[in-house]
Amino acid sequence: MRHPDQYAGLFCFILGGAITLSSFYYEVGSLAEPGPGFITFLAGSFLTILSVMLLLSSWRNKEVLHLRQIWEGQQTGKAFYVLLLLAVYMLVVTPLGFLISTFFLLVLLFRVQGTYSLKTLMVLSALTTSFSFIIFDQWLGVQLPRGFMGYFLF
Numbered sequence: 001m002r003h004p005d006q007y008a009g010l011f012c013f014i015l016g017g018a019i020t021l022s023s024f025y026y027e028v029g030s031l032a033e034p035g036p037g038f039i040t041f042l043a044g045s046f047l048t049i050l051s052v053m054l055l056l057s058s059w060r061n062k063e064v065l066h067l068r069q070i071w072e073g074q075q076t077g078k079a080f081y082v083l084l085l086l087a088v089y090m091l092v093v094t095p096l097g098f099l100i101s102t103f104f105l106l107v108l109l110f111r112v113q114g115t116y117s118l119k120t121l122m123v124l125s126a127l128t129t130s131f132s133f134i135i136f137d138q139w140l141g142v143q144l145p146r147g148f149m150g151y152f153l154f
């Protein structure tokens with residue numbers, strides 16, 4: 001195996017197979033009555049199928065790409081910035097609460113690729129956060145983190 005996609009395909013195949021098999025420890029159920037392992041079964045099966053497709057396409061492709069060639073011309077700085085933002089969000093969402101932390105996360109995420117004005121960023125972030133709060137907290141009853149201002153805002 002000299003092609004990097006072959007290594008990725010093999011890793012994903014093993015991971016997808018392990019997820020699919022481990023979902024049988026829970027009741028998978030059926031389409032009409034899905035069990036607790038149904039979603040993991042579908043996710044593992046989907047990952048396994050995609051990894052087989054990746055392996056087959058990498059075996060047909062004779063051109064060997066090196067890791068540096070794969071990342072050439074890509075905007076890797078933005079990807080790492082988004083990963084850093086999501087890691088920080090994960091750490092601050094509980095103490096700050098869903099509304100505040102999600103609003104600031106969206107402001108920074110909209111800034112990554114978009115060329116919006118500051119007013120547009122604030123409006124988009126406020127609308128998205130509000131709609132997410134209404135859908136998940138009010139309609140679906142999901143308990144979102146309230147944070148330190150939770151008693152004043154709700």
